[in-house]
Amino acid sequence: MSARSVDLLVIGAGPAGIAAATEAAGLGLSVSVMDEQSRPGGQIYRGIETASPKRLAVLGKDYAAGRSLTESFRSSAAEYLPDTLVWNIGSDRSVDFSRGGRAQQMNPSAILVATGALERPMPIPGWTLPGVTTAGALQILLKSSGIVRDNCVLAGAGPLLWLVATQMIAAGARPAAIVENLPRGRIVAGLRHLPGALRAREYLFKGLAMIARVKAAGVPVYANATGLAIEGSTQAEAITFSSGGRQHRIETDAIALHQGVVPNQQITRLVGAEHRWDAAQACFHPVLDARFRTSADSIYVAGDGAAINGARPAALQGRLAALLIAEDQGRRVGTERIRRLQAGIARDKSVRPMLETIYAPAPEILAPADSTLICRCEEVTAGEIRSVVDLGAPGPNQIKSMLRAGMGPCQGRVCGLAVAQIIADRKGETPEETGYYRIRPPIKPITLAELAAYAPDEDAPRAASGDAAA
Amino acid sequence: MVPSRARRIEEVRTISFEFEGLAVQAQEGDSVAAALTAAGIVDLRDSPVSGAPRGIYCMMGACFDCLVEIDGQPNRQACMCEVREGLVVRRQQGRAELEL
Numbered sequence: 001m002s003a004r005s006v007d008l009l010v011i012g013a014g015p016a017g018i019a020a021a022t023e024a025a026g027l028g029l030s031v032s033v034m035d036e037q038s039r040p041g042g043q044i045y046r047g048i049e050t051a052s053p054k055r056l057a058v059l060g061k062d063y064a065a066g067r068s069l070t071e072s073f074r075s076s077a078a079e080y081l082p083d084t085l086v087w088n089i090g091s092d093r094s095v096d097f098s099r100g101g102r103a104q105q106m107n108p109s110a111i112l113v114a115t116g117a118l119e120r121p122m123p124i125p126g127w128t129l130p131g132v133t134t135a136g137a138l139q140i141l142l143k144s145s146g147i148v149r150d151n152c153v154l155a156g157a158g159p160l161l162w163l164v165a166t167q168m169i170a171a172g173a174r175p176a177a178i179v180e181n182l183p184r185g186r187i188v189a190g191l192r193h194l195p196g197a198l199r200a201r202e203y204l205f206k207g208l209a210m211i212a213r214v215k216a217a218g219v220p221v222y223a224n225a226t227g228l229a230i231e232g233s234t235q236a237e238a239i240t241f242s243s244g245g246r247q248h249r250i251e252t253d254a255i256a257l258h259q260g261v262v263p264n265q266q267i268t269r270l271v272g273a274e275h276r277w278d279a280a281q282a283c284f285h286p287v288l289d290a291r292f293r294t295s296a297d298s299i300y301v302a303g304d305g306a307a308i309n310g311a312r313p314a315a316l317q318g319r320l321a322a323l324l325i326a327e328d329q330g331r332r333v334g335t336e337r338i339r340r341l342q343a344g345i346a347r348d349k350s351v352r353p354m355l356e357t358i359y360a361p362a363p364e365i366l367a368p369a370d371s372t373l374i375c376r377c378e379e380v381t382a383g384e385i386r387s388v389v390d391l392g393a394p395g396p397n398q399i400k401s402m403l404r405a406g407m408g409p410c411q412g413r414v415c416g417l418a419v420a421q422i423i424a425d426r427k428g429e430t431p432e433e434t435g436y437y438r439i440r441p442p443i444k445p446i447t448l449a450e451l452a453a454y455a456p457d458e459d460a461p462r463a464a465s466g467d468a469a470a
Numbered sequence: 471m472v473p474s475r476a477r478r479i480e481e482v483r484t485i486s487f488e489f490e491g492l493a494v495q496a497q498e499g500d501s502v503a504a505a506l507t508a509a510g511i512v513d514l515r516d517s518p519v520s521g522a523p524r525g526i527y528c529m530m531g532a533c534f535d536c537l538v539e540i541d542g543q544p545n546r547q548a549c550m551c552e553v554r555e556g557l558v559v560r561r562q563q564g565r566a567e568l569e570l
Contacts, residue, residue, distance in 0.1 A: 036531055038552060043530050050499055054480050118532055128535075130512040130525030131474075137529035140549075142479075145497065145504040151474045171479050176472070234523050235512055237471065253512075254474030264532075376527070376535060379519040409534035409545070414527075444531075445545065 003456055006030045008325055009095060009108035010078075011086050011267060014042020015066065015311045016303025017114030018073035019318035020325075021080075027326045027333070031078040032106065034097055038082050040070045042116055043136065044311045047144040055146050058170040062206075062311070063143070069315060088441030089271050093298060096456070098446050103454035110298045110325050113268055113286075114318060117261035117304040120283070120361060121418040122156055123368045126230025127257060128376050135164045135258035148173035149254045153239050155179040155228055156258040158359045162210040164256065169217045177220045177250055179241055181259075181362045184224050190358035199350040222248060226364060230255055259361050262417060263305050269439035271296040277432035281308070282361050283417055284436060291328065292321040300325060313348040316341050366421050374422065375415040377408020382422055389426040395435045396420055409445055412437040476507050487557040496553040503529060503536045503548035506559075514538055514548060515562035537562050 008024050010017045013035035021033045033040075041048040045066030047055070056064045073080070081099060088096035095106045119134045126132065135154060141147040148171045154161050157180050165175050197204060215221060222243040231238045231249075238251045262283035265275065273294035274287040285307050292300040302321040303314035320341040323333045368374065370383025380403045388402050396412075396419050399405050405419055406412035412419070416437050424434040483498045489506060496505030503526045506514065512525040514536050527535040529549045536548040539560040548559070 036550065047499075052480055052482075058479065119528065128517075128522065128524060128527075130514070130523050133526055134528050137526060140529040141476075141504055141507060145500045145508065146479045147476055147504055147508045148479060149474045149476045149507075151472045173477075173479075176474075235525070251471035252474060253471065254476075376533065379517060379522075409537070410532060413532045447543075 003094065003105035003107050005107045005109070006032045006079075007108070007329060008032075008110050008112060008322075009034065009106060010112045010114055011035075012042065012114035012116060012303075012305070013037065013040040013073075013080070013082070014044060014114060014116045014303060015069055015315040016116070016305070016318035016321075017042070017112070018069055019315040020112050020114060020302055020322040021078035021318075022069075022072045022076040023319045023322035024326060025076040025078040027322070027331055029322075029326055029329065029331070032081060032108070033073075033078055034081045034084040034086055036083070036085055040073055040080065040082070041066055043140065044116075045070065046140055051143065052146070055143070059143060059167055060170075066311070085444055085446070086267070087443050087446055089267065089299075091272075094456070096441070096454075098450045101447075101450055101453070103446065103450045105456035109329065110300065112292075112318075112321055112325065113294075113299065113301045113305055114303050114314075115264045115267055115305045116314075117308060118264045118413060120259045120262045120365075121374070121414050121416075122257040122259040122365055123372050123374050123382070123415075123418055124228045124230065124257070124365070125369070125372055126232060126236065128373055129230055129232045129236045130234070131232070131236035131253045132230055132255045132257065135160055135256040136261075138256045139164050139167065142167060142171060150174075151176040151252060152254040152256055153177050153179060153250055153252045154256050154258070155181070155225075155239060155241075157182045157362065158258050158260045159207060159210075159355065160261070161258045162207065162214060164258075165214045165219065166210045169213065169219070174217055175219050176252055177222060178214065179222045179225045179228065179239060179243070179250075181225045181228055181241075181365070182223070182358070183362055186358045186360075190354045193354035193357055197351045197354040200348055203351040203355075228364075259365050260359055261304065261308055263307060264413070265416070265436070266411070266413065266439055266443050268294060268299075268301060268305070269436065270441065270443055271299050273299065275436065277430055278307075279430065280356055280360060282366060282421065284431070291324045292317070298328075309345075309349055309352060313345050316345045316348070320345065366418075367425060368418070368422070374418050375403075375405035375408065377410050377414075378404040378406075380405040380415075385419060385422050386426050389423050393423075395423060396437045397435075399423065400437060406437045411439065411443065476510055478508055485553060485555045487553055487555065487559060489559045490561060498553075500553045501529075501549050502538065502540065502546075502551045502553055502557070502559055505553045506548065513561070516564055518565040521564065
């Protein structure tokens with residue numbers, strides 16, 4: 001059996017991935033799209049193909065706009081491989097993946113990583129109790145299954161927190177409260193960037209309208225909350241915090257946390273691409289040139305996996321990346337189209353400095369108390385990480401060896417940034433100097449049965465997966 | 471406390487499966503995790519380290535907190551598996567046993 005070759009493999013079927021695949025297929029490239037979900041749309045347009053008119057109305061027009069993207073993708077010549085897990089990429093770009101219980105291999109000439117964002121870890125006491133989810137999880141329940149939770153407390157900060165609140169209200173499930181942990185002074189600091197942000201003012205109007213709708217619905221909003229903690233023994237029972245100079249305790253068994261989203265680094269780390277620490281956003285970005293190229297040969301990134309900009313610019317970036325990849329592969333591409341896409345992306349990005357200033361993570365989330373669990377899988381606390389740093393552990397990989405943090409099934413997806421930040425702060429350096437977990441294949445657990453069925457091309461050069469040094 | 475009843479805003483075709491011996495009604499297209507949430511079930515497994523209960527967290531396949539046993543196969547992400555008629559789902563207790 002020989003592994004298939006394609007001009008372009010797109011990993012991820014969110015807006016960036018499907019827009020790129022549609023565009024590249026239109027230019028005559030052979031394109032495959034692999035995605036872990038059963039239907040296209042990613043998390044932002046999750047359930048878009050199956051959502052009822054009622055669900056579309058509740059979720060709003062920005063969500064409904066995703067349908068034209070998935071329709072164009074479905075009618076394109078791109079091959080779509082849903083329910084497919086990419087678990088290794090070799091230095092020769094050979095891609096190992098599992099589909100239908102069988103491991104297989106593909107050899108693309110170029111790879112576009114469009115794996116989007118993850119929610120930033122928000123480690124507070126009690127965040128592992130059943131009943132506590134991310135705000136994104138609450139939204140996914142609504143998008144994919146039309147499920148809402150009544151009397152939910154939304155805690156944290158960020159545009160998504162307000163969006164989820166308005167969608168819950170529209171669905172008839174008004175949240176019990178919003179506990180916003182935005183530090184004082186952030187709005188004023190953000191106003192400095194208002195003139196630039198006015199280029200994409202519709203985002204600002206949407207944000208203000210969301211906040212107004214939540215307040216008009218009578219949802220109590222606790223501002224500048226600090227000391228957030230969740231109580232409970234076998235499930236969440238209450239959230240406690242300080243706000244307005246008083247200590248509060250709200251009894252609830254449903255709490256959704258949010259502290260912004262960050263690029264999903266698993267694949268760009270796996271291929272050894274260079275990453276840079278963004279101090280303002282407290283996250284890592286893969287380093288890209290103006291043509292969306294990483295430092296790894298013929299591996300590109302578009303969308304929120306490169307830097308957080310949102311769904312609309314992600315789709316524009318996907319299209320632009322496809323044009324540039326086609327050009328890199330010797331196709332002729334119209335320069336006017338490239339210029340228009342670049343202008344559209346720049347316009348949408350103009351709102352980011354203001355949003356990033358206002359919604360940078362709260363300092364207390366970046367510096368959790370010693371007793372707070374950081375690694376949910378292996379139950380490692382902030383204090384344990386700090387004490388191993390004091391013993392001389394230089395970075396996340398040593399913390400992983402000594403404490404198993406990041407060694408559980410999530411492989412650091414949830415805790416990675418928190419662990420890097422805690423180590424860096426303890427050592428008095430930047431997370432750029434501290435570094436990040438070394439991400440090794442398989443990047444998600446696969447079964448021995450899947451591996452047993454693995455039959456890659458015998459003649460093809462083998463992946464760097466065997467190169468497990470250090 | 472006012473309990474946070476989970477409920478559906480619309481009805482589609484109903485299917486049924488089993489969780490810990492109890493019949494659970496789900497709807498076509500639900501993930502196992504979504505169907506259990508709608509049924510008010512939040513405790514899906516015990517952590518392999520402390521034995522503390524865990525439930526859904528990210529619902530997008532990243533956190534692995536919703537690991538359950540499905541039709542005898544342990545370590546399945548409940549949020550990534552679509553419900554099918556007659557599935558037998560069990561809580562996962564601690565680490566999955568490796569059967570050879």
